[in-house]
Amino acid sequence: MSKHKSHPYQPEQDLHRITLYNTVYPEHQHTSRKERLYLHFDFACFYAQVEQLRKNIYGIPLIIGGWRKENGQVKGIVATASYEARKMGITTGVSAFEAFQICPYVCMLQVDYDAYTAISKQVHFIFKEFAPVVERYSMDEYFMEIDFLKDRTRREIDDFALRLQKRIYETTRLVGAVGVARSKTYAKLSSSLNKPKGRTLILTDEDERNEIWPLPLKKVWGVGRRRHEHILAEGYKTIGDVAERGNKQTFIRLFGANFGKMLYETITGQDQGRVMEEISEDYKPKQGVSYGHTFSEGSTDVDRIKGEFAIAVQKVCYRMRAYGIRASSYSGVFGFNEQGKSGVGFRFVTPAHTNIDDYVYQACMDAILPSIEHACRNGQEIRNIVLGTHDIDKTSQLNVFFQDDEEKAARIKAMDQIKNRFGQQYITRGNTLHRVTGNTHFLSRNA
Incomplete structure (x- = not known):
C-alpha cells in the first residue's frame, strides 16, 4: 500500500511579510559560543520588482497595494514602492491616496500573493544549491549559514556572494543585496x-566599527x-554608543x-x-496568532460581516494548527467606516x-453577533475586523473536561491536507463564502 505524502503547513499564506520573530530570542540561538558566519540576502522592492518584470513597466513610479475605484x-x-516612487518620497506604509497626491501618475497594483510566493519558493531552491542550511525569513529575505567560508579570504567570500546574486538574477531577473557578518543581526543590517x-x-x-556602529539603534x-x-x-543613539x-x-x-x-x-x-x-519544529509563537482585514467599502450586511469573521476564524485556526498550538481565549475589534x-x-x-474552527x-458569534446586528440596524457601516488569540497552549495535553469532537477534528485535518498540497483557495468552509464585496489590498481577495 502506498503512503500519502504529508505536505507541510503554510502559516505565512496571505501575510505581507512572514517572520518567525522580530528579534533573536534565546530559543533561536545556539547554546554553544563559537565563531560563525552568516549571509543575508534581501531583494530590493520585491513586490514592485516582480510586477515590473511581469508587466514590463520599468522606469515609472509604481506602488503595490493600491487601486482606484x-x-x-x-x-x-502601500505595501512596497519601486525605486522610482521612492525617489519622489513615497514610502512603505503610507496610504495609496498620499502616494497619489505626491505623484498623480503613479502606477498602482494590488498585492498578488500567489505570484510572489511562487518566485520566493523558486529562490529558496537556488539557495539550497549554495549551502545546506537556509532560512526563508520572509518572501524577500533569506539567511544562509556559511561557516564553511569563515577561514576563506575576503575575496573568496565576496566571490561566493557574487555567484549567488548572479545565479538568482539569471533565473529570476530580480536583484538583491547581500550582507555577510559574524552575527545574524549584523548580517541583516549589512545587507541594507x-x-x-x-x-x-x-x-x-x-568593519563593524566603520559600517555598523554609526547606524541608529532603531535599525x-x-x-x-x-x-x-x-x-x-x-544617552545611547547609535549601535556604536552601546x-x-x-x-x-x-x-x-x-x-x-x-x-x-538578549x-x-x-x-x-x-x-x-x-x-x-x-x-x-520547535518554534511556537510567544503571543499567539492574529488576523486583520479592511474592506474596500463599509457594510451593514450582517451575513457578509459574519462571513468575514468566519474567514478570520479559519485563518487563525489554520495558523494555530500549523504551529501546533491551541487557545482558549480570544479578542479582537470591529471598526466603522465613519471617521x-x-x-x-x-x-x-x-x-x-482548541484550534478547531467550529x-x-x-x-x-455568541459574543459579538448582537453588537454587529445592533450596529447594522442603525446604519453604522463596519469597515474592518481583527481577531487574535490569548492564553495559548503549546502542548498536546488533553483537556480534562472537554474534548474536541473526533469527527470535526478529522474533517479539519483532511481539509488542511488539501490546503497544504494544493493551496488554501481550493477548499473552504461554507460560512466563509458570504464576504464583503469589492477590491482589497490583496488581488486574491477581490470579489
Missing part, C-alpha cells in the same frame, strides 16, 4: 547598506518605538533579565542566532484550548 477614488496602503544589489562584508572588528530588530525611547533616554560604552546591566534594568541581556547582545553583535529552515468613530472591542473564550466561530 470606478469613480477614480484611490484606495489601499548597499541596496539595491550591493555586497557588504562585515568580517572584522574594524536593530527588537528595538521598537517604545524601547528606542527608553534607550535614547540613557558597543563602546554600553552596560548590559542597564538593558537588564530596562527590559528584564532575559530580554535585556537585546544588549543583539545590538553589540554577540548573538548566536540559528539559521532556521522555514518553520522550525473618528471608535471600534467595538471584544473578548470571548472557548470551552477549552468551536472558535460559535464562541465568537
